[in-house]
Amino acid sequence: MSTVAELWALQTTDLAVEAARQRLTELEKQLGESAELQAARAATSEAQAELAQRRAAQQQVDQQVRSMTAQVRAAERDLLSGRVRNPRELEGMEANVAALHRRREGLEAEALALMLEIESWEAEVAARESQQADAVAAHAARQEAIKREAGQHLAQLKALTPRFNQQWEAISPPDRDLYKNLRSRKGGRALAREQRGACQACGLMLSTGAAQAVRNGSQRVFCPGCGRLLLAG
Ligand SMILES: [Zn+2]
Known part of the structure; x- marks a missing residue:
């Protein structure tokens, strides 16, 4: 028959093995992408998409402004060419030039509004990228700490397992x-x-x-x- 003290020593080792295993399981679950980091990445992509959408709209509006400018110039040249002398027809051409001017002004106002939105989204993207970089660094530090602690528990298990086996063998x-x-x-x-x-x-x-x-x-x-x-x- 073994002594109670021997059984107690066995239990002490057994509990230490159990605790180390449990902690390793917990640490394993903490490895990998954190919800925080995923949220930071999603927030950055969202802002980048908003910015890209406005830049595309800006290109389109710029193109429309250029085309409208060409139309205004052509209509003005035609008006001043002296080709048309009929007053009613000239009046119509003047009204057309004025309308083209108004349309171009409208497009220019749209382009300005887009430029302001782009500036604000550029700032937002920069802020979110910086937050993401912080989250990446914090995550990397946490992962490093998890791996370090897991290494300690693995070393403990490596020492505890032969001790447990030896104690176990000694028990009747x-x-x-x-x-x-x-x-x-x-x-x-x-x-x-x-x-x-x-x-x-x-x-x-x-x-x-x-x-x-x-x-x-x-x-x-x-x-x-x-x-x-x-x-x-
Ligand atoms: Zn009791």
């Missing part, structure tokens, strides 16, 4: 079964410490006789409250 087969059984039923903790007559896992006060038996090791005592094997604290 019936006690291995006892440990496994209690461990699975008692939330991973098969043993509990007894301190000042009380079980440290569930808080139950032991009878004087039971507390004494735990301390002098005359027999194994299981806590009547939680059922764990007790080790004198």
